[in-house]
Amino acid sequence: MSAKPVSSCLTSSLSQRFDDDILSDLDGDEDDIIQDDEDEDVDGMEFGEALERANRQTKQKQKIPIPISVLGNSRGKAFRPTSAPVSRTKPTAQLGLSNKHFQHTKHNDRSVISITYLKEAAEKKKQRDRDFARELLREENEYKRKMTQKIEHANKMSSAFGSKRTFSLAPDRDGLHMIRVTDPESTDRVISVENFHILSLQLAESTSTTMAEANANPNADQAKRYIQEFYKSQAEEGEEKKTLSCRWFLDRAFLCVTPGNQMTHYYRYGRADECKGTWTNMYDCFRASLMDDERRLEYLKGTDLDPTVPPHKTDVWEEKEKPGW
Secondary structure (H helix, E strand, O other): OOHHHHHHHHHHHHHHHHHHHHHHHHHOOHHHHHHHHHHHHHHHHHHHHHHHHHHHHHHHHHHOOOOHHHHOOOOOOOOOOOOOOOOOOOOHHHHHHHHHHHHHHHHHHHHHHHHHHHHHHHHHHHHHHHHHHHHHHHHHHHHHHHHHHHHHHHHHHHHHOOOOOEEEEEEEEOOEEEEEEEOOOOOOEEEEHHHHHHHHHOHHHHHOHHHHHHHHOHHHHHHHHHHHHHHHHHHHHOOOOOOOOOHHHHHHHHHOOOHHHHHHHHHHHOOOOOOOOHHHHHHHHHHHHOOOHHHHHHHHOOOOOOOOOOOOOOOOOOOOOOOOO
8 A cells, every 4th residue: 555545535534624614613603613623633633643654654665675577677668669569578587497498498409409410420421431341342352353364364374385383362462462373393472463464464485485486476376277277178188189278368467457356366465466477478378379289388388387387376265176267
């Protein structure tokens, strides 16, 4: 209860009594006036006590601190238009609790997001590592398969040239692929893959002296085999001697320069075919075909088509029961 309502009530009651006293003075006698004065003194006493009591209550209320939440932030209040929605102020204690709860929830959300991100990043890294290891394993298996084929090729060439040297895969050394060389005539050793490639190209020169001569001109060996087959077929049939045909030499001379023949020659002998002697053999064949048998043999003895010299076996990829083309 505030002081303002008490004072207003007392003022209204005092004015009412004052009006009644005026009316009584007009109609009453002196005794009544004295009596009214006594009543006024009593009323004055009551009015003074009530006023003092109201003043004391007002001072006590002024001494009690009013919380800021009740008063609100009235001081320094910013301008707010009438069209703005009604603002709902929260108590300070409740506002502090809500801020703490919001900060705690925000901190938990950040922690959850960080943990989830780290887990996803770790899974992605593991997947990349697995893919990389799988690719390395595939390349390693493919490389070993190719090396096995080359080793088998080298072993075939070595056995065809009469050498007892063999090759096989060896454990890697310092990150390098190694090849084991087994040679009964000398000590076994381990060489790198690069040295093995060089050795496979020089295999003909390092194993036998006749190997170098045979590998120098494989076209001459094929020509000798063709001439020997021609004379052998004439001796077995017992018929009239056939005319020497030079169609094979002509085809061979033009086939030598084709890309297919160059690739095959490089695969078998490790180098490009120089077509050495193909055109010379074709010329010698056509010239010998115009001669009789005696003069033909004498003429061919000084060329690569000498039928008395057996050819060297250089074709290790095609094993034929009967020579022929």
